Amino acid sequence: xxxxxxxxxxxxxxxxxxxxxxxxxxxxxxxxxxxxxxxxxxxxxxxxxxxxxxxxxxxxxxxxxxxxxxxxxxxxxxxxxxxxxxxxxxxxxxxxxxxxxxxxxxxxxxxxxxxxxxxxxxxxxxxxxxxxxxxxxxxxxxxxxxxxxxxxxxxxxxxxxxxxxxxxxxxxxxxxxxxxxxxxxxxxxxxxxxxxxxxxxxxxxxxxxxxxxxxxxxxxxxxxxxxxxxxxxxxxxxxxxxxxxxxxxxxxxxxxxxxxxxxxxxxxxxxxx
Amino acid sequence: xxxxxxxxxxxxxxxxxxxxxxxxxxxxxxxxxxxxxxxxxxxxxxxxxxxxxxxxxxxxxxxxxxxxxxxxxxxxxxxxxxxxxxxxxxxxxxxxxxxxxxxxxxxxxxxxxxxxxxxxxxxxxxxxxxxxxxxxxxxxxxxxxxxxxxxxxxxxxxxxxxxxxxxxxxxxxxxxxxxxxxxxxxxxxxxxxxxxxxxxxxxxxxxxxxxxxxxxxxxxxxxxxxxxxxxxxxxxxxxxxxxxxxxxxxxxxxxxxxxxxxxxxxxxxxxxxxxxxxxxxxxxxxxxxxxxxxxxxxxxxxxxxxxxxxxxxxxxxxxxxxxxxxxxxxxxxxxxxxxxxxxxxxxxxxx
Numbered sequence: 001x002x003x004x005x006x007x008x009x010x011x012x013x014x015x016x017x018x019x020x021x022x023x024x025x026x027x028x029x030x031x032x033x034x035x036x037x038x039x040x041x042x043x044x045x046x047x048x049x050x051x052x053x054x055x056x057x058x059x060x061x062x063x064x065x066x067x068x069x070x071x072x073x074x075x076x077x078x079x080x081x082x083x084x085x086x087x088x089x090x091x092x093x094x095x096x097x098x099x100x101x102x103x104x105x106x107x108x109x110x111x112x113x114x115x116x117x118x119x120x121x122x123x124x125x126x127x128x129x130x131x132x133x134x135x136x137x138x139x140x141x142x143x144x145x146x147x148x149x150x151x152x153x154x155x156x157x158x159x160x161x162x163x164x165x166x167x168x169x170x171x172x173x174x175x176x177x178x179x180x181x182x183x184x185x186x187x188x189x190x191x192x193x194x195x196x197x198x199x200x201x202x203x204x205x206x207x208x209x210x211x212x213x214x215x216x217x218x219x220x221x222x223x224x225x226x227x228x229x230x231x232x233x234x235x236x237x238x239x240x241x242x243x244x245x246x247x248x249x250x251x252x253x254x255x256x257x258x259x260x261x262x263x264x265x266x267x268x269x270x271x272x273x
Numbered sequence: 274x275x276x277x278x279x280x281x282x283x284x285x286x287x288x289x290x291x292x293x294x295x296x297x298x299x300x301x302x303x304x305x306x307x308x309x310x311x312x313x314x315x316x317x318x319x320x321x322x323x324x325x326x327x328x329x330x331x332x333x334x335x336x337x338x339x340x341x342x343x344x345x346x347x348x349x350x351x352x353x354x355x356x357x358x359x360x361x362x363x364x365x366x367x368x369x370x371x372x373x374x375x376x377x378x379x380x381x382x383x384x385x386x387x388x389x390x391x392x393x394x395x396x397x398x399x400x401x402x403x404x405x406x407x408x409x410x411x412x413x414x415x416x417x418x419x420x421x422x423x424x425x426x427x428x429x430x431x432x433x434x435x436x437x438x439x440x441x442x443x444x445x446x447x448x449x450x451x452x453x454x455x456x457x458x459x460x461x462x463x464x465x466x467x468x469x470x471x472x473x474x475x476x477x478x479x480x481x482x483x484x485x486x487x488x489x490x491x492x493x494x495x496x497x498x499x500x501x502x503x504x505x506x507x508x509x510x511x512x513x514x515x516x517x518x519x520x521x522x523x524x525x526x527x528x529x530x531x532x533x534x535x536x537x538x539x540x541x542x543x544x545x546x547x548x549x550x551x552x553x554x555x556x557x558x559x560x561x562x563x564x565x566x567x568x569x570x571x572x573x574x575x576x577x578x579x580x581x582x583x584x585x586x587x588x589x590x591x592x593x594x595x596x597x598x599x600x601x602x603x604x605x606x607x608x609x610x611x612x613x614x615x616x617x618x619x620x621x622x623x624x
Contacts, residue, residue: 003383004341005383006525007346008343010344045343045527045534045536047343047344047529048534051525073552073553073554074551077552234557237524241380242382242521243525244522244541250575269557271557273557
């Protein structure tokens with residue numbers, strides 16, 4: 001039955017990690033071998049209830065389990081948030097094409113992320129860090145609504161910052177508690193001096209409004225549209241370019257994306273809506 | 274033998290129905306719909322002079338179907354050979370379009386492919402194109418010369434039956450006792466009928482002439498307010514996408530059964546407000562006019578860019594089915610006129 005693209009692989013949620021008031025990471029163990037590339041996405045089914053698309057936040061190198069970071073946003077995600085360890089799930093995929101890591105070799109990788117957009121970015125980050133010497137540098141500029149809303153706090157505020165070749169700056173829309181970092185949307189911590197634009201690629205992932213303004217900022221800095229990689233969020237449902245819901249111009253985000261360069265999609269209407 | 278003759282339809286249809294389930298057109302009100310052929314029925318099957326009002330996709334991609342069972346996977350039900358009689362050239366071309374989506378090499382839809390492989394296509398010539406028919410605009414014709422298993426053309430004294438595939442040739446050979454040689458003059462009569470219908474079709478759509486390719490017109494009309502104006506008459510009933518033989522969007526949903534969980538596929542429509550909405554709240558097509566625009570862009574621009582053919586066969590079903598009196602031809606005409614206007618304006622500025 002493996003040739004039925006609608007058939008999920010059975011899996012189990014073995015752990016649930018609270019990341020922020022609205023975001024949890026689900027550690028899922030598929031019953032069968034399940035390989036993916038960073039940036040590809042899966043359809044996670046809550047049996048009998050529905051499925052939704054998520055980009056795993058773990059490194060593809062971890063073949064035992066997959067971590068999926070989920071914000072409570074709609075019906076299926078609300079039900080997932082109420083699940084406990086041991087819950088059976090279905091997994092379809094992986095779908096689409098992820099980040100073209102090999103094209104990033106020798107370059108500075110400039111990653112701009114916001115909110116739950118850090119989930120796909122974490123998978124990318126871990127993949128890059130695994131072979132950090134292949135890249136000139138990994139420069140991260142991440143934002144969240146408040147300090148509590150940052151996900152992966154332990155590593156984000158700690159070990160990731162100490163990796164050689166990695167430069168991380170954070171910002172929040174609203175400060176609270178002991179936050180002594182930047183306050184402002186993520187574009188306020190972007191500077192044309194962050195990377196050598198001539199030898200850099202940019203990766204943007206976050207809420208649509210953030211992606212729009214970050215992309216405009218990067219263009220203003222002189223980033224060519226073909227060097228800006230966007231992880232697009234549309235209503236990916238079938239995952240195989242048939243059901244139509246995730247169309248972005250001639251592309252199916254599920255099959256041709258979810259990672260696109262801005263150059264590929266800039267001509268189409270409503271890309272940020 | 275490739276081309277044979279039979280004076281009555283019934284023995285031919287009975288022979289088809291011997292080997293497989295057969296669906297035939299049945300007149301309901303002004304329109305034809307498909308129903309299962311009953312050899313013992315008293316009313317004979319009517320030769321449909323025009324396409325049915327329901328789309329052929331329902332045989333290949335039903336309104337609702339089971340897509341997967343889990344946690345224990347189950348083999349899908351075997352599809353038995355079936356035949357459909359009375360399909361027209363526009364139907365054939367709609368299958369070509371659906372094939373691009375569901376039978377493409379990467380990610381074949383196994384349910385579609387199984388039905389497609391088991392479908393015996395019996396085409397017939399059109400002789401009374403409807404007011405809404407505009408297939409000639411998309412290189413369609415009221416008859417086909419290939420792509421079918423069998424084609425039936427009505428002539429004065431009976432029916433000319435032509436095989437277009439090995440399956441069709443095998444059928445004719447197997448039932449050779451039913452058929453006779455095509456009488457003298459019958460083929461000429463068929464060709465005359467075809468030419469006459471083609472001519473009729475062209476006359477019906479004589480005013481529908483565009484100065485630029487439709488793709489270009491639609492692609493360059495993205496800032497037009499024609500879509501919002503059209504939206505004022507649209508009641509969002511989604512009939513256009515239901516009866517469209519090429520619209521293929523579907524909704525994948527989960528259900529709980531007694532002993533298992535299931536994934537189901539069901540037709541969806543890009544006219545539905547929540548069609549492209551995501552849980553986070555974003556919705557690229559919140560506005561009805563934008564959904565109508567997207568539908569046209571998909572049909573005449575995006576599908577063409579992706580698969581090399583238009584996603585419209587000009588069958589006019591959406592025009593017949595529209596509860597708001599909408600007409601895709603009117604939209605195209607308005608966009609074309611606007612484009613001409615724009616061209617003139619540009620030329621003026623250039624002067």
